[in-house]
Amino acid sequence: MSTALTLTTGHQPDGTPVLTAAGEVDMSNAADFAAALARAAEVAPGQLTVNLTALEYLDSAGLAVLFPHVERIHLIASPLLAPVLTIAGLADLMTVVSA
Template identity: 65%
Template sequence: MTTPLTLTPGRQADGAAVLTAVGEIDMSNAAELAAAIEDTSGALVLDLSGVEYLDSAGLSVLFPHADRIRLIANPLLAPVLAISGLTDLTATAEPPAN
């Protein structure tokens, strides 16, 4: 069974590519995330503010792209990204306050 994950590509006002993920990222759908990241060339803002769960399969998709992604992560994911070492390799930010 595949865990629900929605991936929405877009652009920021400055033209930067954005990929917004909503749901959970685990071994059942990590390949879908990998394909979406690989389909985007150049710098990418990966908005994980709507992600409620991220396991090691999801993390393993992010590491090869650390040099070109900027992560937006909610406070729930921040410790996972820090402990994994991903925050040492890429820029991260919290989502803007509403």
């Protein structure tokens, strides 16, 4: 059974593409998260914002999805997830903003 995850795309006022994830990312739906991130990265030739402020849970499968895109992603994370991203080393590799 897959965990509830909602993925939406849009743009910031400056035109930067945004992928927003809400719910939980775990091994049951990490492939969906990876596919949405890959599609958003294909459409966006430059920087991509990934908004995780509505994400309640992110396990190692979800973290692994982010690593291949570290050079292009600007992450917005909730205060709950920010320490996880720091411990995983993602905050050292990409911009992570706590919202």
